[in-house]
Amino acid sequence: MLFTGSYQNRIADDKVSSALSNYSAVCIYGPLGCGASSTASFHASQKDVSCFIDNCERFPSLYQSMLDEASRTWNNGVFMAASSYLPDVSVSNSRVSYVRMGTMSLYETGDSCGFISLGSLFEKEVPKIHCGSSELGDILSLCNRGGWPSNQGQDYVSARQYSNRYVNKIADFLDDTKKRGKVEKILGLINAFAFFDSSVSSVSEYLKYLDNSGSGLSLSRNTVLAYISQFEKLMFISEQPAFIPKSTISRIILKTPKYRLADPSLVAALLDLDINNVRQHSELFSIVFDNLCVHDLRIYARALGADVLHYRDNYGTIDIVYGSRSKDDLLDYREIIDEWSKKERRLSARSLSLESFSYAATTLTMSAI
Numbered sequence: 375m376l377f378t379g380s381y382q383n384r385i386a387d388d389k390v391s392s393a394l395s396n397y398s399a400v401c402i403y404g405p406l407g408c409g410a411s412s413t414a415s416f417h418a419s420q421k422d423v424s425c426f427i428d429n430c431e432r433f434p435s436l437y438q439s440m441l442d443e444a445s446r447t448w449n450n451g452v453f454m455a456a457s458s459y460l461p462d463v464s465v466s467n468s469r470v471s472y473v474r475m476g477t478m479s480l481y482e483t484g485d486s487c488g489f490i491s492l493g494s495l496f497e498k499e500v501p502k503i504h505c506g507s508s509e510l511g512d513i514l515s516l517c518n519r520g521g522w523p524s525n526q527g528q529d530y531v532s533a534r535q536y537s538n539r540y541v542n543k544i545a546d547f548l549d550d551t552k553k554r555g556k557v558e559k560i561l562g563l564i565n566a567f568a569f570f571d572s573s574v575s576s577v578s579e580y581l582k583y584l585d586n587s588g589s590g591l592s593l594s595r596n597t598v599l600a601y602i603s604q605f606e607k608l609m610f611i612s613e614q615p616a617f618i619p620k621s622t623i624s625r626i627i628l629k630t631p632k633y634r635l636a637d638p639s640l641v642a643a644l645l646d647l648d649i650n651n652v653r654q655h656s657e658l659f660s661i662v663f664d665n666l667c668v669h670d671l672r673i674y675a676r677a678l679g680a681d682v683l684h685y686r687d688n689y690g691t692i693d694i695v696y697g698s699r700s701k702d703d704l705l706d707y708r709e710i711i712d713e714w715s716k717k718e719r720r721l722s723a724r725s726l727s728l729e730s731f732s733y734a735a736t737t738l739t740m741s742a743i
Contacts, residue, residue: 381416382523384409384482385677386475390417393471399444399453401430404475405609405636406458407540409523413475414456423454431459444469460607477521477637479670485516492674511649517662518648520639521669530648537643544610548601562591563601567611567633568644572664574616574630574686577602602633610636614668617683632684638666 386402393400394417404410411428418426430437440453445467463472480486519525519533528536545560566583577598584591593601605611614632635641642648645658652659672682 381412382409382478382482384413384475385479385673386413386473387417389473389677390414393473394421394423394451394454396450397444397471398447398450398469399440399455400451400471400473401455401457401461402473402475403457403459403461403609405477406543407522407524408458408475408477408636410458410475411456412523414454418454421451421454423451425453427453427455430455430457431461441467441470458609460609474676476669476673478523478526479521479673480516480666481670481674483521483526486670492671493678510652513663514642514647514649514652514659517638517642517666520637520642522637522639525639533639534643534648537637537639541640541644544605544608547608548604559591559593560601562587563593563598565644567605567635568641569661570633571635571641572632572661572668574632574684576630605633612636614672615681615683617685634665634668638662638669641665 390400390402390413400414400417402410402414415426415428425440427433427437427440430440437455440455444453447469461472481488515530518530518537519528520537522536525533525536541561541564545557545564548560549557562584563580565587566580569583570579577595580598581593581595584593602611606613611633614634616629616631618629635644641662645655645662647655647658647662668682675682
């Protein structure tokens with residue numbers, strides 16, 4: 375069904391419009407509920423495409439026929455599709471463009487003023503800014519609400535309920551056998567991903583987390599790997615790759631990726647973090663807020679043809695933006711933040727003052743261009 379009603383502009387709009395002007399078919403994909411269907415429907419209506427397939431993963435034969443037809447025509451903007459399942463972008467088809475979306479960034483929801491441009495940071499233009507203090511409760515509310523379009527304007531309780539339902543829906547979907555206890559094992563693994571969301575973790579650490587949870591849940595290594603694959607296909611989690619320098623340096627570099635949940639609201643819900651307990655669990659709030667910041671930064675970076683990687687060696691770990699405009703186009707996000715503030719990036723157990731939390735200043739004032 376083509377789009378009717380009002381439309382919330384998204385950062386991906388420019389990329390979608392460009393793709394429709396240069397390719398026969400465009401497939402917009404993202405986690406269920408992120409707004410990919412609305413964006414695809416809106417652009418299909420604006421461009422007056424010949425064929426629009428929503429939830430194309432449910433109609434594989436029809437979708438394949440669309441791809442086949444796209445490869446045979448040189449007309450642009452003919453086909454549009456939306457998917458909440460990771461498409462196989464490795465299949466060679468020069469007439470099809472894939473545009474990835476996530477849940478909404480703070481700039482898209484109107485909670486970031488957009489004063490800082492990531493594009494200008496790539497040009498080494500470091501703004502001198504002064505940001506007002508942010509209340510802990512307001513930041514936690516943003517994390518709890520997340521970037522789900524349907525959550526915008528919802529109260530705290532309703533937003534938390536949405537996240538809990540979302541997690542349960544993912545677990546139910548993967549419980550194909552409906553055996554007793556399997557859903558509990560999936561939920562236990564999902565909780566492990568939330569706990570290690572900002573960390574570089576191995577399958578062994580996920581298994582150890584389950585063993586130490588006291589729930590009596592256990593999974594094999596192969597089962598965990600299979601679930602990771604399914605979570606990625608549903609875009610419930612996404613891999614944040616490690617940055618591997620091409621030059622040889624005398625450091626031990628970790629190549630293991632991080633796995634990030636699709637939205638900070640999921641991390642907040644799974645860690646059961648709210649305004650009543652956040653001051654007693656500052657380390658958990660750090661995990662949730664780290665997800666929010668990297669989540670938004672990835673949206674802005676991808677709009678510029680870049681991405682956010684992580685780098686870890688024997689001296690420490692940082693998140694960095696790696697651009698594709700040149701092979702050496704690397705932006706160390708932490709170093710730029712440190713030019714605005716010499717404060718600690720992470721919260722300490724002794725203080726929860728967000729005036730000194732330089733990541734907060736960045737996230738609440740940032741946009742892609």
